Amino acid sequence: MIWAAVGDPHRRRVLELLRAGPRPVNELVEQLGLSQPGVSKHLRILREAGLVTVRPDGQRRLYLLEPAPLRELARWLEPFRAHWDDRPDAPEHHLDTAAPLRERLAPRSRQEDTW
């Protein structure tokens, strides 16, 4: 859900805009260059993903960034950081899970070990 929410460029743009503080819908419409219902649709998705919340403000509704769910993305990304921090020319020492590779000589040897 969260991944799908951030997957769309327009929605990412919204999140970026909200970083500067709460914004009413009409302003987002302006910035995105979409129809108002189109923006509302995106906002609903962001809302359902927990990435934004709404606060009524007169006849408008202020959308407010809720960055917490983004931590999940960061957490997923984290283990990969170790890989791009390596020099990428030596992938074979990562865990030495590369060893099984060598195994390929064996006709049908499967190695679904735990690693």
Next chain:
Amino acid sequence: MIWAAVGDPHRRRVLELLRAGPRPVNELVEQLGLSQPGVSKHLRILREAGLVTVRPDGQRRLYLLEPAPLRELARWLEPFRAHWDDRPDAPEHHLDTAAPLRERLAPRSRQEDTW
């Protein structure tokens, strides 16, 4: 492109699997529980996003993780980190880049200075 690539759960799974080292297609097929063409399709997308590379190995093809593009995600995420590191009740000091944005609404006197 990169976001779309990582947007799919099966493809994220592939990236996770490849973290342990290069893998032939048939093994990924096994792990994902999809049809072989289905997996090949995902792999193509990952390839085109630069997230994996292929190395021929006999009649098999070993897929290899290429984590560099993931940095882009991390970079996008970075500015948000400041927000979730804050107590979320005081968004008003973040940058006040909000000011310029607000100017445009001059005609309709709004007082969104409160936040």
Next chain:
DNA sequence: CTCGACTATCACCAAAAGGTTATATTGCTG
């Protein structure tokens, strides 16, 4: 060279995504 194993591409399909216009809803304002 032929066969079988492995993988990629093709053709196709159903479902989901993203957009639009039209309409409903809500809250000020006079």
Next chain:
DNA sequence: CAGCAATATAACCTTTTGGTGATAGTCGAG
């Protein structure tokens, strides 16, 4: 209350997505 402004929802359409089985290409084994 009437009317307008701001937003949400509905209905609809087109394109993209993710999956499938069928088929083609490639490589090693014999």
